[in-house]
Amino acid sequence: MSFVAYDRPVRTAFIGLGRIYDLNVRGYLDNPEADVVALVDPSPDRRAQRQQDWPEAATFASVAELAASGLEVDAVESLLPAPLHADGVVDMLDRGWHVNCQKPMCNDLAGARKMLKAAEANNRVLRVMENYLFYQPLHQLKAVVESGEIGEVVGYHMKMVGVGNGGWDVPWSSFEWQMEQMKVGRGIMIFDDGWHKLSTALWLFGPIRQVRAWIGNTHMGPGVDIDAPTMIMWEHESGIRGAWDVTCAPDMYLRSDYYTNDERWEVTGYKGFARVNRCTGRGIQQPSVEVYADGEMRSYHALDDDWGSTFRDSGRHWLRWLHTGEGPLLWSAEEATDVLRFALAAYESSAAGGTGGDPREGR
Ligand SMILES: NC(=O)c1ccc[n+]([C@@H]2O[C@H](COP(=O)([O-])OP(=O)(O)OC[C@H]3O[C@@H](n4cnc5c(N)ncnc54)[C@H](O)[C@@H]3O)[C@@H](O)[C@H]2O)c1
Numbered sequence: 001m002s003f004v005a006y007d008r009p010v011r012t013a014f015i016g017l018g019r020i021y022d023l024n025v026r027g028y029l030d031n032p033e034a035d036v037v038a039l040v041d042p043s044p045d046r047r048a049q050r051q052q053d054w055p056e057a058a059t060f061a062s063v064a065e066l067a068a069s070g071l072e073v074d075a076v077e078s079l080l081p082a083p084l085h086a087d088g089v090v091d092m093l094d095r096g097w098h099v100n101c102q103k104p105m106c107n108d109l110a111g112a113r114k115m116l117k118a119a120e121a122n123n124r125v126l127r128v129m130e131n132y133l134f135y136q137p138l139h140q141l142k143a144v145v146e147s148g149e150i151g152e153v154v155g156y157h158m159k160m161v162g163v164g165n166g167g168w169d170v171p172w173s174s175f176e177w178q179m180e181q182m183k184v185g186r187g188i189m190i191f192d193d194g195w196h197k198l199s200t201a202l203w204l205f206g207p208i209r210q211v212r213a214w215i216g217n218t219h220m221g222p223g224v225d226i227d228a229p230t231m232i233m234w235e236h237e238s239g240i241r242g243a244w245d246v247t248c249a250p251d252m253y254l255r256s257d258y259y260t261n262d263e264r265w266e267v268t269g270y271k272g273f274a275r276v277n278r279c280t281g282r283g284i285q286q287p288s289v290e291v292y293a294d295g296e297m298r299s300y301h302a303l304d305d306d307w308g309s310t311f312r313d314s315g316r317h318w319l320r321w322l323h324t325g326e327g328p329l330l331w332s333a334e335e336a337t338d339v340l341r342f343a344l345a346a347y348e349s350s351a352a353g354g355t356g357g358d359p360r361e362g363r
Helices: 021-027 044-051 063-069 082-094 109-121 136-147 172-183 188-205 308-324 333-351
Strands: 010-015 034-040 058-060 075-078 098-101 126-128 153-165 208-215 218-221 224-226 230-236 241-253 261-269 272-276 289-293 296-300
Touching (some): 010 308, 021 044, 021 308, 034 044, 034 063, 058 063, 075 082, 082 172, 109 126, 109 333, 126 333, 136 188, 136 261, 136 272, 153 188, 172 188, 172 224, 188 208, 188 230, 188 241, 188 261, 218 241
Parallel strands (some): 010 034, 010 075, 034 058, 075 098, 098 126
Antiparallel strands (some): 153 261, 208 230, 230 241, 289 296
16 A cells, blocks of 8 residues: 655544544544544434534534535544444545544454455555553553563463443443344454453464353343353464453442443563553552562552543554554554454354364454
8 A cells, every 4th residue: 555644634534423432532632633624423412512522523414425525534533333334434445535443343354354455445544443552551561571570471361340330321322233243243342342352462462373262141131141251262373372251240330430341461471470450440449550570569650541541542643643654553454353353263262162263264
């Protein structure tokens, strides 16, 4: 792809103005690298609400209306419900816009291939943003591991508990499409939120050659199922093994400014360990990163451990990238496809009773 970097603000349209807009917008506020020129959502209430942030922006009920208006757009922030990503993003690329798409990329490899092809055919950039890769405590964890401070890595695990009480309000409409996703085997814990955890595994330790999974189900009520308890294990090409334990605690309360997820990452080395104690919610309220080695515990007290900052930094990274064309996209569409392959290999393994599968061989 030949990309010409922008030397002026990127004319941007927000497509989808729902719950996650509140965080994605942080990369654009007070950022001279973008001009938000359009806001698109079928909901008049959402359009009116978000117009307060961008009084100069034009509003539209659909992408087709925006395109028909003749308004010039360089790039879009695609915040559509996940089931609309594949077709929606192809449409946006076909209209000649660069796309910064929310995760999950799409439900299957056929969709991913369509999206990759559309980006190539239109000579446009497709990014599938991964805000967790901008979480400072995870950066610190990676730096500690790479510094050798805990010795050679012998393994790691991640933990995630979906907690029922606390956090910000999520409108029922934001759950409705999640329930549709669950019906087609793409649940909220493993595929939607879990996408981030799978991403961090790839980001921390590289390509994966084998995945084994045991995906469970908790029936919460009519039409509402949660894909936990679940355990997924894998082996990286380096030989490092990881495991992820996913549970659901419907009556637990967790303090959070956002979603109520209790999340942890812990890497064990030959001579110590390093762990991230929390992320989206405020579960363990100790310093967000702790490192044990040689009989001593070291804590990081001054990291930006506000999960919301990851959206600000991810958005700024995208806009900076569009002005330079340099460095990693975090993630590119190809890298996001590897995350999808990882998830698909877990589903295949679970369906086959937990046998090992190679994500690189998925069709
Ligand atoms: N990175 C993260 O941590 C994170 C967190 C939450 C959600 N997400 C992702 O963000 C995306 C959106 O999630 P959400 O929670 O904001 O959903 P939501 O349902 O709250 O918002 C989606 C919005 O899109 C609008 N919409 C529907 N069809 C449309 C169309 N054809 N054109 C334009 N707008 C349309 C809806 O009216 C709604 O306002 C999903 O892919 C989700 O997985 C990511």
